[in-house]
Amino acid sequence: MNAPIVSFNHVGKSFDVDGFELEAIHEFNLDIAEGEFVAIVGSSGCGKSTLLRLLVGLDTQFRGQISVDGQAVKGVGSERGIVFQEHRLFPWLSVADNIGLGLVNEPLSAAQKQQRINDFIDLVGLRDFTRAYPHQLSGGMAQRVAIARGLVASPRILLLDEPFGALDALTRQQMQDELLAIRERAKITTILVTHDVEEAIFLADRVVVMEPRPGRIKQLVDIALAHPRQRSSFDFHQLREELLHELTSDDHYQPSVPVQIRDLPLTFIAC
Template sequence: MSEVETQRGTLSFRNVRKQYEVKGQTLQVLDGINLDIRPGEFVSIVGTSGCGKSTLLRLVIGLEDEYQGDILVDGQRIRGTSLERGIVFQEHRLFPWLTVEQNVAVALENSALSGAQKKRAIDEHLRLVGLESFAQAYPHQLSGGMSQRVAIARGLVNRPKILLLDEPLGALDALTRANLQQELQRIWRSEGITMILVTHDVDEAVFLGDRVVIMEPRPGRIKRIVPVDVPHPRTRYSAALDRIKEDILREFSQVPEAALVEEPVHQARDLVFAW
């Protein structure tokens, strides 16, 4: 549970089902998803490829609205994208011709804040991710980990109710990834917002999450929800975390061949970003 109490950011899934038409046939991707996420909670979602994890995030961010059931934020059905829901992708997607400061500012283009308020928000969030001295740097001057910090600052600068993390550390080397996991834990505790992480890394899911949602493959259903009752801040050298990780890994010891079928891939040009 976050140190900063908040009532904003309750997310509820009510019998959510989603399918695609692929070569004239119906591909059921999600089937009967029911889940309540508390305000300020950090929830990790794990599962094999094709279980619908990323599709679930697309629905929450509002990139798709053709589905059955309801997805509610603070009791209101999601309709389209919103500044109240931010997202960070595996690729940082920074604009190479813009500085760090300008890349974060992109997220504020549709904000009602004044110019001075936007500048304060950008400065504050660059400090939050430890990049205040790199405000005038360009993406090619940053490491991969620093670029992801910029993406996280951009996702947070509008102070969303919910931040979605779609494999945000998946492309980084092991040491940088471990360091950024620590940073994500610190940022989440500082900001007190609801965070939802999709990851293939069970270590990462357990280290960061209050709960780990295990998805079973096609059609995607929630197989099990595992609480991680270890106080924050956490260290990696925890026997309790190791036991939870081993328990979750046992769920993946036998994966049926059908589980390896991938869900449809959407090209970056098809996306409409919340910022």
């Protein structure tokens, strides 16, 4: 690998929860090449969002070192853009103004900013909704606004935390196609957190499987399938089985069945 654009070296993170230390990340080591697409999968609470927050520079209290282009991360920077787990649009701002928030620290004139905002509104297909407010958008449209806001400052590294989690299956597939098209044009290094193994295989060059308590790397899986990837192909199916096995073979793995239902007697569920 050429010199990595992102490097996690012996990264650890603990939180103080009610006077107790909770180790959220344990000895995380990972190098990411320029232009690479890495997906991170793992059960809830294994530290995926925490890792992104550390890389984007929102939390600087951690063990080890995270570097971008060989420089230690010490805070936020416009070469790193993030799309959060919830879209976090401001309800009192229009689509254009929400996207414009991604440019507040950029040394651009008002006209240049407007041009950039318009370009990204076009990119995510929301030209007719430029002056709309978040409550006038569907969930998928709101997510597209959040993605445009993450991209508008032309980051070299894009961090996506479950960006399509709340979308229906069809919109989700459309958004995945759009993300690939955007990447094709902009060649951005991308790190995507997802619960969806199929999404990871469809998009990523490499998948990091995490395990919880404390959050750490369990397995790295290369996805050497050519694009465009066919979800119905044999190779895709085999990788899916392999990843699902990795995810569920954890002794601590808790299937995501709500406790109330799991604990009910079967006769009750049948009613």
